[in-house]
Amino acid sequence: MPRQRRKKGRPVSGWLVFDKPLGMGSTDAVSKIKWLFKAEKAGHAGTLDPLASGILPIALGEATKTVPYVMDGAKVYRFTVEWGAETATDDAEGDVLNRSGERPSLDAVEAILPDYTGTIQQKPPAYSAIKVGGERAYDLAREGAPVDIPAREVEIDSLSIVSHDEGRTAFEVECGKGTYVRSLARDMGRQLGCYGHVVELRRTVVDPFDEEDAVTLEEIEKAVAEAEAGIADDAETAEDERLAARFAALDPMLLDTGEAMHHYPQVAVGGDQAQRIRLGNPVILRGRDAPLPADDACAFERGKLLAIGQIAEGEFRPRRVFKT
Structure with a gap:
């Protein structure tokens, strides 16, 4: 039986709303952020030319599943x-x-x-x-x-x-x-x-990200430098300590994966309903507050994005399920 390949990087998820500087390409920006966070997966929502600056939303981990929805935004x-x-x-x-x-x-x-x-x-x-x-x-x-x-x-x-x-x-x-x-x-x-x-x-x-959400390269590099300051280079655990300090400084800069979907209809679920959705099964939506039919909608469990799917015929039907 062939050995399963071990994934490289951390299973970190979320959106970094990067304020891309002039002169940096979008692909280079994603590579830089992926390396800093040691993320398994990364992608961006909308290319910016090197001669352009500004908002470049970068998705890490599970957030990469929401990239098409951000790209479709204004x-x-x-x-x-x-x-x-x-x-x-x-x-x-x-x-x-x-x-x-x-x-x-x-x-x-x-x-x-x-x-x-x-x-x-x-x-x-x-x-x-x-x-x-x-x-x-x-x-x-x-x-x-x-x-x-x-x-x-x-x-x-x-x-x-x-x-x-x-x-x-x-x-x-x-x-x-x-x-x-x-x-x-x-x-x-x-x-x-x-x-x-x-x-x-x-x-x-x-949309839905703007300059208030943005983090500059200078802010990121300053946070990393301050976090790693004082860690001795000759210590046996120096690399692990540096990475732990870096992640403690950078991870709070991430927005939750679900932030990308707040302009879509939402359904709050829990218990058996959440478990059915995890397995890819539809759930019945009851009550007078049940949302109207929608081609794209989201299910949230305890404030975390659980799935993207469709609301039709009184059901939420998941298409993409997220690890929570």
Whole structure:
């Protein structure tokens, strides 16, 4: 009988709402956090480019099962567009493709905002992670291959001007999954006849998480340094002591796995009902306070997320069960 492979890392679970700094890629951020927590599993809810900062929710352990639900949540960005140039990447990193001496007035920018709210068609940037013929678009673009990504439907709930001065306009946008802020800058610049590209970008919300939940890399590193200070390097148990001290400092920074699901219908269960759900079986919901039918709903036991499933025909039917 083959030996069962031992899992690497700790069975730690929860969400770290990471305030990603400029210059760090999303994959690098996840790897860093996974290593610091020595977690078995880790993933993130929505890529942020290295030139963008802000909210990058990172899921550890059981929380990785809730990543799709966070990715589907609304996102808020603050971004600044510099007018007068369009670049290959639609941000400050790419080569300039087109220039213009024109600069739009505040009134001109305000006048086109309705064209970029609601359900719109948007063509993603050539330098994006979208796959074209099995290859990442940005890999093809870097090799000089032509990249033609079809326009797709995206949802933009609101787009407003924060400031406008000296050839730059700062915006705030609330949008749905799959929206590219760089494409907004490119398309607005073309419509205004002056070209444009993003020079600053920060994500402030990935629903249900926002900046109040966020932890910076500096805060994490300071907590680790203070926790490990004074532990002798030559002690036989130094490594174990350092790890124990690190985890004691970092684990309180995690939000509970269930925090990701608080905007979905909830059912409180216990006893026999909770045990039936653990086994993957449906439970009957009784009483006048029983929730309405829902394609996505959650069962909580003593305040902890037990399962995600469906409410239908007076039952909660689990699809994904969590270790509690």
